[in-house]
Amino acid sequence: MTDYGPEDAAVDLAEREAELRRKLARLTAPVEEGSTIGFGKRIGDGTIQAIQQMEDAGSAQVIADTLDEVLRAQARLADGTWGRCEVCGIAIDPDRLEFRPWSTTCIDHADAPR
Numbered sequence: 045m046t047d048y049g050p051e052d053a054a055v056d057l058a059e060r061e062a063e064l065r066r067k068l069a070r071l072t073a074p075v076e077e078g079s080t081i082g083f084g085k086r087i088g089d090g091t092i093q094a095i096q097q098m099e100d101a102g103s104a105q106v107i108a109d110t111l112d113e114v115l116r117a118q119a120r121l122a123d124g125t126w127g128r129c130e131v132c133g134i135a136i137d138p139d140r141l142e143f144r145p146w147s148t149t150c151i152d153h154a155d156a157p158r
């Protein structure tokens with residue numbers, strides 16, 4: 045039985061938040077003026093770059109969504125509702141919380157629409 049409490053979650057969530065913000069900043073950083081990267085003269089270069097940008101945009105969205113969940117979990121920690129299912133209100137399995145401290149539902153409601 046794992047004893048995973050709000051104090052553990054606060055630490056994990058803070059670390060996770062910092063990590064996600066770093067990744068997001070890197071992905072959304074504007075291309076520097078005068079950068080020699082990109083705008084390759086060969087067609088292949090531009091294609092690869094375009095694909096890379098699409099992938100970055102996709103993962104940036106995923107990261108932003110996860111960051112949103114982390115921030116909501118921190119708000120729930122603050123108001124004392126962390127660790128309880130948003131749907132039915134029962135205590136969420138500590139193993140689940142340790143794996144995903146930003147979980148907002150019990151396992152039964154994991155697939156419920158938000």
Ligand SMILES: [Zn+2]
Nearest residue numbers: 129132150153
């Ligand atoms: Zn539930």
